[in-house]
Amino acid sequence: QSALTQPASVSGSPGQSITISCTGTSSDVGGYNYVSWYQQHPGKAPQFIIYDVSSRPSGVSSRFSGSKSGNTASLTISGLQAEDEADYYCCSYTRSGSTYVFGTGTKVTVL
Amino acid sequence: EVQLVQSGAEVKKPGESLKISCKIFGYSFNNYWIGWVRQMPGKGLEWMAITYFGGSATKYDPSFRGQVTISVDKSIDTAYLQWSSLKSTDTAIYYCASATDGNFHWDHWGQGALVTVSS
Numbered sequence: 001q002s003a004l005t006q007p008a009s010v011s012g013s014p015g016q017s018i019t020i021s022c023t024g025t026s027s028d029v030g031g032y033n034y035v036s037w038y039q040q041h042p043g044k045a046p047q048f049i050i051y052d053v054s055s056r057p058s059g060v061s062s063r064f065s066g067s068k069s070g071n072t073a074s075l076t077i078s079g080l081q082a083e084d085e086a087d088y089y090c091c092s093y094t095r096s097g098s099t100y101v102f103g104t105g106t107k108v109t110v111l
Numbered sequence: 112e113v114q115l116v117q118s119g120a121e122v123k124k125p126g127e128s129l130k131i132s133c134k135i136f137g138y139s140f141n142n143y144w145i146g147w148v149r150q151m152p153g154k155g156l157e158w159m160a161i162t163y164f165g166g167s168a169t170k171y172d173p174s175f176r177g178q179v180t181i182s183v184d185k186s187i188d189t190a191y192l193q194w195s196s197l198k199s200t201d202t203a204i205y206y207c208a209s210a211t212d213g214n215f216h217w218d219h220w221g222q223g224a225l226v227t228v229s230s
Contacts, residue, residue, distance in 0.1 A: 001173070003155070034215035038156070045206055045223050046148075046156065051216035089156050093215045099170045100146070105155035 001096045004029060004103035006089075011109040017078040020106045022090030023071060028101055030071035034093035037066060037075045041086045050075060077108070085110045113137035115207050115221035122227045123197050130193040131224050133207030138188075141165040142212040145190040147181055150223075151203045159205075162190065165212060197228045 005023040012018040022029065022037075029035055037050040050056060050066040053073060063078045073092070077084055090103035114136040123129055133145065146161040160181045162169040169181060182191045190207060205224050208217035 003157075032215070036216035038217075040156075045220040046208075047220070048216055048218050051214070051218075057218065087155075091156075091217070097170055097173065099161055099172060100158045102148075102156045102158060 001028075001094055001101050004090055004092060004101055006103040006106045008104070009107045009109065011111055012077075012080045013111045014080055014082065016080050017076060018080060018108065020075045020077075020088055020090075020108070022073040022075070022092075022103045024073075024092055024094075024101070025071055027096055028092040028094040029068065029073050029090075031095060032093045033068070035066065035068060035073040036091045037064075038089045038091065039086050040089065046089065080110055082110050084108060113209065113219045115209060115219055117205075117207060117221035117224045120225040120227070122229070124230055125197055125199055125228055127197050127228075128193070128195050129197055129226065130191050131205060131226065133190040133192075133221050135164075135188045135190065135209065138164075138209075141185065144210045144212060145181075145183065146208045146210070146217060147179075147190075147192045148206040148208060149175075149203045150206065151200075156206075159192070163212065164190075197226075199228050199230075201226060202228045 035053045038046040040046045053068045054066040094101045116134045118132045141164045147159040149157045159175040160171040207221040209219045
């Protein structure tokens with residue numbers, strides 16, 4: 001199946017808010033509330049930061065929030081900090097093969 | 112605490128076989144899934160396959176079906192990803208990840224295993 005579509009890069013200054021979009025189809029993002037988001041720092045394994053579209057696991061900063069409208073999910077990082085500079089990937093359960101699909105990934109740069 | 116510990120880096124030649132492992136610690140029961148994810152150099156994450164530790168369900172992404180085989184040994188809580196004939200394009204970092212059955216997110220990840228295939 002095709003990867004979900006994310007912008008290649010998003011940047012912002014410290015303290016600002018940024019939003020990363022993740023566009024799929026009715027077979028994945030639009031069909032299920034099973035979108036999760038992962039943060040990956042260089043040379044490190046991914047870590048999940050949002051699950052089930054908008055739920056946040058314990059220990060993850062409240063500056064991270066998720067939402068969904070139709071076939072597009074979004075991750076918002078508010079109060080941007082230097083430590084937020086990383087790659088971010090969305091992931092959705094997909095009807096196709098009853099498995100999962102990642103987004104193309106977004107590099108977040110803190111200016 | 113759940114931990115996934117992967118085997119170390121490998122350097123192989125094209126045509127060789129390889130089996131890498133993912134040792135799982137911390138689950139009280141086998142009601143979890145293990146997935147394998149590929150990350151080619153400088154590229155994004157790609158789902159390869161998932162398997163249910165509590166049963167026999169295994170699902171492959173179409174791009175990887177027939178290219179790799181995943182398996183588990185429940186007696187030692189270990190999952191495997193194997194190739195019968197490596198190609199240079201298999202050079203990548205491979206991650207295992209786990210998800211509790213009924214959840215649809217991958218909350219624990221291994222540290223990754225770098226596989227380099229070069230003549």
